[in-house]
Structure formats: structure tokens, C-alpha cells
Amino acid sequence: MTSLRILVPVKRVIDYAVKPRVNKAQTAVETQGVKHSMNPFDELSIEEAVRLRERKKPVEDILAVSVGPAKSQDILRTAMAMGADRGIHIVEEKIELEPLGVAKLLKKVVEDEKRNLVILGKQSIDDDANQTGQMLAGLLNWPQATQASKVEIEGDTCTVTREVDGGVETLRAKLPMVITTDLRLNEPRYASLPNIMKAKKKPLEKKTIADYGIEAGKRLKTLKVTEPPPRKGGGKVDDVDGMISKLKELGAI
Amino acid sequence: MVAPLRNGLLRQATTCLRQQSAPPASSLFRAAAIHRLLSTLAVLEQRDGKLNMSSLASISAAKKLGGSVHGLVAGSNIKSVADEAAKVEGLEKVIFVDNAAYDKGLPENYAPMLVENIKKGNYTHVLAGHSAFGKNLMPRVAAMLDVQQISDITAIEGEDTFVRPIYAGNAILTVQSEDTPKIITVRGTAFPAGAAEGGSATVEEGVDPKAECPTEWVSEDLAKSDRPDLATAEKVVSGGRGLKSKEEFERLIPPLADALGAAIGASRAAVDSGFADNSLQVGQTGKNVAPKLYLCAGISGAIQHLAGMKDSKVIACINKDPDAPIFQVADVGLVGDLFEKVPELTQKLKGQ
Numbered sequence: 001m002t003s004l005r006i007l008v009p010v011k012r013v014i015d016y017a018v019k020p021r022v023n024k025a026q027t028a029v030e031t032q033g034v035k036h037s038m039n040p041f042d043e044l045s046i047e048e049a050v051r052l053r054e055r056k057k058p059v060e061d062i063l064a065v066s067v068g069p070a071k072s073q074d075i076l077r078t079a080m081a082m083g084a085d086r087g088i089h090i091v092e093e094k095i096e097l098e099p100l101g102v103a104k105l106l107k108k109v110v111e112d113e114k115r116n117l118v119i120l121g122k123q124s125i126d127d128d129a130n131q132t133g134q135m136l137a138g139l140l141n142w143p144q145a146t147q148a149s150k151v152e153i154e155g156d157t158c159t160v161t162r163e164v165d166g167g168v169e170t171l172r173a174k175l176p177m178v179i180t181t182d183l184r185l186n187e188p189r190y191a192s193l194p195n196i197m198k199a200k201k202k203p204l205e206k207k208t209i210a211d212y213g214i215e216a217g218k219r220l221k222t223l224k225v226t227e228p229p230p231r232k233g234g235g236k237v238d239d240v241d242g243m244i245s246k247l248k249e250l251g252a253i
Numbered sequence: 254m255v256a257p258l259r260n261g262l263l264r265q266a267t268t269c270l271r272q273q274s275a276p277p278a279s280s281l282f283r284a285a286a287i288h289r290l291l292s293t294l295a296v297l298e299q300r301d302g303k304l305n306m307s308s309l310a311s312i313s314a315a316k317k318l319g320g321s322v323h324g325l326v327a328g329s330n331i332k333s334v335a336d337e338a339a340k341v342e343g344l345e346k347v348i349f350v351d352n353a354a355y356d357k358g359l360p361e362n363y364a365p366m367l368v369e370n371i372k373k374g375n376y377t378h379v380l381a382g383h384s385a386f387g388k389n390l391m392p393r394v395a396a397m398l399d400v401q402q403i404s405d406i407t408a409i410e411g412e413d414t415f416v417r418p419i420y421a422g423n424a425i426l427t428v429q430s431e432d433t434p435k436i437i438t439v440r441g442t443a444f445p446a447g448a449a450e451g452g453s454a455t456v457e458e459g460v461d462p463k464a465e466c467p468t469e470w471v472s473e474d475l476a477k478s479d480r481p482d483l484a485t486a487e488k489v490v491s492g493g494r495g496l497k498s499k500e501e502f503e504r505l506i507p508p509l510a511d512a513l514g515a516a517i518g519a520s521r522a523a524v525d526s527g528f529a530d531n532s533l534q535v536g537q538t539g540k541n542v543a544p545k546l547y548l549c550a551g552i553s554g555a556i557q558h559l560a561g562m563k564d565s566k567v568i569a570c571i572n573k574d575p576d577a578p579i580f581q582v583a584d585v586g587l588v589g590d591l592f593e594k595v596p597e598l599t600q601k602l603k604g605q
Contacts (some may be wrong), residue, residue, distance in 0.1 A: 021555055022422040029424050099392065100401045125537065127419050129404045134360065134392035143361055143468045144274055146389050149531070159471065164385040165484070165540075166532050167475035171359075173468040183521070183538055220399035221425040223414065231563060233582040236575075239589075240597045243569065244584045244605075252488075252546040252567035253513065253602070 002156040002175055003060040007115040008050045009106055010042040010064055010079050012072045013126040020126075026224045029126075038075040041121025043082070044181040048151060049119055050083035051186060057153055061085045065109055067102055069093045073204065080199035081191030085118035087204040088113075090109075090212075104137035108212040110140060114124050115233030116176040117158075133180035143173035155194040291320025291412055294374060295344075296367065296381035296390070299326050299334045299356070307485050308387075309341060309446035311380040314439045316343045316447070317409045318378060325370060325459060327363065329353035330455075337440055339454040342447050348374070348459040357470040358386045365464035371398070376434050377412070383438035383541075384484075391438050400432035405541075407443035421537040421560035441484060442543035442564060476530050483533060486516035488546040491535055491562070494522035494553020495572065495591055502528040505550070505595045512602040518542065518562075520552045523538040536561035550591040554579030571595060 014020055015035040023030045039084075053059035064079035066072040067090040067155065076087035090105060097105070110118060123130035137144035145160035149168060152159045156175040161168050163182045191199070209216050237243045247253045293315040298305035315322040322343055326334050327350040335349035348370060356544055365430070367390070370583045371379055379394070381387035383405040395402035408416035410427065415437065419426045436511055483489065490510040496502045502523065510517045519529035519535055537560040547565035552558060554570075554577055562568070569585040570577075580586045588592060 015419070016557070020423045022424050029420055064343075098401050100396060100399075103396055123538075125421060128421065128537070129392075129402070130388050131392035131395070131402055131404060134389060135396035135402075137360075138364060138393035138396035144389070144393065145468075147385065162385075163531055164473070164475075167473060169357075169473035170471040171468050172471050183525075219430065219432055220403065221429040221431075223429055225419075226425045226427075228418070228422060228425050228563075231568070231582040233568070233580055233584065234585070235584050236580065236586045236588060238587075240587070240594055240601055243571075243585055243587050243598065244601055247546065247567065247569060250567045250584060252569070 002115070002116065003058040004052060004117050004153070005060045005113070005115050006052070006062045007106070007110060007113065007118045008042070008045045008049050008062060008064050008079065008084060009102070009120050009132070010046065010066050010075055010076045011039040011121075011124045012036050012066065012068050013039045013087045013124055016040055016125055022225050022227050026226055027222065028225055036071065038078055039121050041123060041181055041183070044183070044185050045119040045121055046079050046082045046084055047186045049183060052153065053083070057182050063088065063113055063115070065090065065106070067097055067105060067209075073082065076204060077196075077199050078191060080202045080204075081196040082189060086202055088207060089204060090207045090209060092209055095218055097216055098218055098220060099129050099131035099135055103139055104214050104216055105209065105212055106132070106136050107139045108214060110136075118178045120180045121180070121241040122180040124183055133178050137178035140176070140178070142176050142225055144172065144178045145171050146180040147182040148179050148223070149182050150189050151179060151185070269457055291318055291378065292374065292376050293295070293318055293320060293322050293378040293380060294371060294376040295324045296379065296387070297324045297326045297338055298382065298384065298386050299328050299331070302328070302330060302334055304334050304337050306446055306449065307441050307482065308382045308384065309449065309549070310441040310444040311382055311439045312316045312341060312343050314406070314409060314444040315380050316380065317444070318412055320377070321345045323348055323374060323376070324454070325350070325367070327352065327355035327366060329356055335456045339456050340450055342450070342452040344452050344454040347454045347456045349393045349456065350459045350461050351375060352463070353462055354463070354466060358390065359466050359468050359470060360390045360393045361468050362464040362466035363390055364397060365462050367394050368397050371434060372460045372603050377527050378435045378437065379437045380437050380439055382441050384441070386524050387438045391436055395436040398434065398436065400434065400436050401430065402436040402438070403428060403430060404438050405436055405440045407440050418560075421556055422563060423556065423560075440541060442541055476532050480510065480515070481516045481537070482512045483516040483542060484540050486542070488513050488515035489518045489535070489542050489544045489562075489565075490515045491518035491520065491547065491549040491552060492523055492528065493520035493549065494526065496523065496528055501592070505591070509548070509595055509602070513546070513548070515546070515548070520558050531554030550578065550595050552579055553577045554582065571598075
């Protein structure tokens with residue numbers, strides 16, 4: 001049996017329930033004093049890795065990694081409280097890396113840490129790019145299964161059901177492999193207080209981008225960030241007839 | 254080396270264009286010069302020998318860029334698909350790669366094939382739809398070419414400047430890219446598919462590096478439906494948690510959709526509760542729709558849901574909670590019990 005050495009990249013993002021506000025200078029979304037959490041899709045990734053272990057798959061270790069400012073440490077601790085064994089925090093205060101830069105860093109982590117399975121979220125809910133997993137697979141020249149809703153591993157064979165337009169499809173490939181998670185994959189657990197306490201003692205290594213000796217700088221230049229055009233809602237009608245006549249008036253039916 | 258030369262020229266021309274002081278006549282001339290240097294490859298989807306019409310949005314986006322537009326299709330017995338694509342308005346050339354290995358669009362071999370054809374054609378831009386296929390394939394291609402992809406664009410402001418929604422559509426980002434080629438996925442609802450007739454592109458065989466594919470395609474299970482496709486439908490009827498059960502969803506929503514000739518959508522809550530199939534989910538993590546009419550019942554209007562439908566032309570909703578956020582975006586809102594209002598609406602629409 002191939003033992004699984006799993007890497008789970010996690011990202012700290014503005015909490016999904018918060019409505020983001022564009023800053024006055026129109027250069028970015030306001031992040032100061034806004035609640036942040038682990039990207040929801042990354043919670044699914046950690047959960048899946050932990051469940052592989054619970055299903056008695058030969059999981060050697062689960063390594064969580066995050067690139068970002070000091071506060072990203074919090075979500076690495078959350079990942080460890082959910083069941084990751086250790087963490088690497090690649091500290092970067094100034095720039096928020098793009099998917100290509102992150103994928104290049106992750107490739108180095110995969111090689112350094114001899115990983116054979118990488119489970120990532122399908123997209124981060126801030127930049128909504130949906131790229132990092134695919135880019136990493138491309139750089140490593142590994143098979144990829146994106147938007148997974150079911151993962152089965154037997155020996156070194158992974159069978160993954162993916163969500164596609166109009167339904168699902170099932171793929172099979174051999175490890176090493178990159179998988180990205182979709183919402184339907186699992187229901188992430190809440191970290192219990194004892195596990196949160198235990199997570200504080202788990203190893204968390206600090207690194208910098210320079211330690212990996214790669215060029216991970218930004219390629220795209222942000223020209224501006226604006227609020228979307230507001231919709232003028234609130235046109236209420238009293239009954240079904242009113243609704244039909246209003247829809248006709250608007251040319252919708 | 255043609256590629257660096259052309260890219261150098263393109264950059265130079267772009268720089269000239271940016272200089273605001275240039276007289277209008279000359280900047281027009283320069284714009285024309287840029288357009289001659291642009292060449293875009295639109296990656297077209299096919300399934301079982303049929304061209305996927307929603308993937309034609311990448312052609313209309315390419316036309317906005319200007320310059321020449323080529324299309325690429327790959328799969329078994331692909332010549333007929335290529336001939337069909339050649340009729341699409343705006344295409345100059347269709348490149349086809351006839352090999353059953355590309356039928357399922359697996360990125361492990363499709364990406365190397367695409368990379369070879371991009372290099373051969375020296376394209377400045379490569380566009381595909383932001384569909385399951387495009388999302389899966391294009392970032393792998395971008396990484397192989399060492400460029401930062403731009404996902405899900407909704408507008409083009411210049412050959413290097415693109416607009417895309419971020420934070421579930423709560424902010425709109427304008428970015429500039431100096432990468433070559435520019436790898437882009439296109440939001441289908443933002444670039445209406447052009448005419449499938451009237452074009453007369455040449456058809457040419459592309460290069461096939463025959464990369465090995467380590468991934469085996471096992472099976473698929475696609476929801477069969479006679480209804481219009483959700484992503485491209487003119488009208489969408491959508492149900493949420495308020496429908497309470499799968500039985501009620503099926504009792505109330507399909508008849509209303511039938512009365513309107515609409516596709517059916519659902520909120521994440523409805524999908525998670527098992528009322529409707531996953532593939533019907535509208536929202537940040539599901540489908541983006543922008544129909545003429547989006548009529549929803551029992552949906553509160555969480556930001557993740559609004560992300561997928563707020564570009565609809567007319568939004569109508571039925572909800573018993575007058576404070577539900579959906580009323581803030583709805584053009585026509587009816588406060589009431591959906592279990593009474595939806596059947597009544599269905600009846601009255603049928604009677605028209």
C-alpha cells in the first residue's frame with residue numbers, strides 16, 4: 001500500500017458571510033477590521049484528508065500550508081485543530097500572491113516534503129479564480145481531478161467523481177495526484193476545544209518565499225476595484241395579477 | 254524569432270496608443286495597427302460530435318479584441334464539427350485535431366496539445382468559456398506557458414485590460430496583463446454567442462503531440478432534460494429552501510417553468526437539502542445566469558446566490574418574508590406564501 005503524504009493548502013479570506021466593501025481609493029476591497037476565516041473550500045480539503053485517515057487509509061501525515069500575513073497562522077491552527085498534523089506558514093505581508101505564484105511555491109513544497117496527494121479547494125471565495133490546483137498539477141505534470149464530490153483511494157489508485165456542467169463524471173488515476181474540492185464533497189467538522197488546545201502544540205514551521213528560491217511576484221496589475229452597479233429593487237406588487245402585469249410591462253413575459 | 258518580434262511590436266503599439274496626447278486620427282491608425290497584430294485562439298467545446306453553442310461566447314469576446322480569430326476543436330471524427338464551426342460568424346480559421354483521446358477534454362493530454370497549437374499559431378490571446386471544461390483545462394495551459402490566467406472576464410477594455418467580478422460579484426476588478434499569450438476564460442452570459450451561420454472559415458488540421466494521458470475517464474451521469482439549458486436560458490425559474498421538500502419543489506417549480514418555457518434553477522440550500530440536482534445550483538459556486546427573466550420562490554437572496562443571478566434583466570421573487578434581501582434586488586417582488594402564489598401564478602400564466 002502506498003502511504004499517503006497529503007498536502008492541504010489553505011487560504012485566509014474575508015469570511016463568506018461578510019459583504020465586502022471596496023475602499024475609497026478604489027484599489028482593493030477593505031480588509032481592515034473585517035472578519036476573516038479559512039476559505040470554505042479549504043475546510044472541505046482538510047476534512048477530506050482527515051476522513052481518509054479515519055477510513056483507515058494509510059495516511060502518513062497531513063501537512064497544511066498557507067502563504068500570507070502573520071494572521072494566516074490562525075487558520076493553520078484551525079486546520080491542525082481539525083486534524084492536520086503540522087503546518088508550514090510561508091509568511092508574506094506585502095503582496096497577495098496570484099494563483100501562478102502560489103502554484104510555483106506549492107510545487108516546491110510538494111517536492112521538499114515528498115507529497116503524493118495534494119487536496120485544494122476548487123476556488124478561493126475572494127478572487128474567485130479557480131486556478132491554483134490546475135496550475136499546480138500542470139507544473140508537476142500530475143493528473144488532476146477538479147471539483148471533486150467523491151474521492152475513493154485504493155492502493156495507489158484514486159477514483160474521483162467530479163461535478164461538471166449538467167451532472168457528474170468519474171475519473172481514475174494513479175498517485176501522485178492533485179484533487180480540488182467541491183461543496184458536496186463532505187461536511188467539515190467543527191474543531192473541538194480539546195483539539196484546539198492540542199493544535200497549539202503541533203509543529204508550525206515559518207518560512208519565506210525567498211526560502212524556496214522562486215520568483216512568485218505578481219503578473220497582473222490591478223487598475224481599479226469598483227462597486228458593482230447597484231440594482232434598484234423594492235418594486236413590490238400586491239398580488240399575482242400585479243406580478244403578471246408588471247412582468248409584461250417590463251417585457252419579461 | 255517571430256513571436257518576440259511581434260510581441261515587442263504589439264507592446265510598442267499599445268504604449269503609443271496609451272499616450273493621451275496623440276491626435277485622434279493617428280491613434281485610430283495605431284489601433285488598427287494593433288488589431289492587425291492581434292490573433293486570438295478560441296477553444297471550442299464539443300460533445301459527441303456536436304459543437305457546444307455556449308462555448309461560442311469566446312468567439313464573440315475574441316471579436317471585441319479585434320484581430321484575427323481562430324477556433325480549435327478536438328476529438329474523434331472531428332471534421333464535421335470543424336465544418337460546423339467554420340460557419341460561425343467571425344472565425345477566420347478552424348483548427349481541428351482528430352483524435353479520440355481528446356473526446357472527454359481531459360486536461361492531462363488536452364493541455365499539451367493546446368500548448369503546441371498555441372505556440373505554432375503564435376497567438377496573442379487564448380480564450381475559452383468559464384465552463385467546467387474551461388475551468389479545468391485553461392489554468393493547466395497557463396501554468397505550462399508560465400502566464401497568469403485571467404478568469405471569468407465580463408468585459409474587455411483593451412487588448413491587455415480586462416474586467417472580472419471578484420468576491421462573489423461584490424466587487425469588480427479591472428486588471429492589466431503583460432503576459433504573452435494572455436490566457437483567459439470568458440463568462441458566457443457576458444458575451445452573447447454570435448451567429449452560428451454566415452461565416453466561412455478555412456479548416457485546417459492542427460498539431461497533435463499525442464501526449465500520454467495518465468487519467469482514465471470512467472463514466473458520467475448527466476441530468477437529462479428537455480428544458481432549455483440553465484446557463485443560456487432566456488428565462489429561469491428557481492426554487493429555494495422555502496419549498497420545504499423535494500416533493501413540493503417538484504410539484505410547484507416544474508409546472509411554473511413549463512408555463513414560461515423556462516429552465517429550472519435552485520439555491521444552494523435547496524440543492525444541499527436534496528430538493529434539486531447539484532447541476533441546477535445558481536450562485537458563486539454554481540452556475541452564473543443572466544436571463545431575461547429570473548423568477549424565484551422561497552429564496553432569501555444570500556450574497557452567494559445573488560452572485561450567480563444579479564445580472565439578470567428582470568428579477569422577480571415570491572417570498573413570505575418582506576425583509577428578505579432578495580427584495581432589494583428584485584424588480585417585481587410579491588410578499589406571500591409561495592404554496593399559494595406559485596400555483597396561482599402558474600394557472601394564470603397558462604391561461605394567457
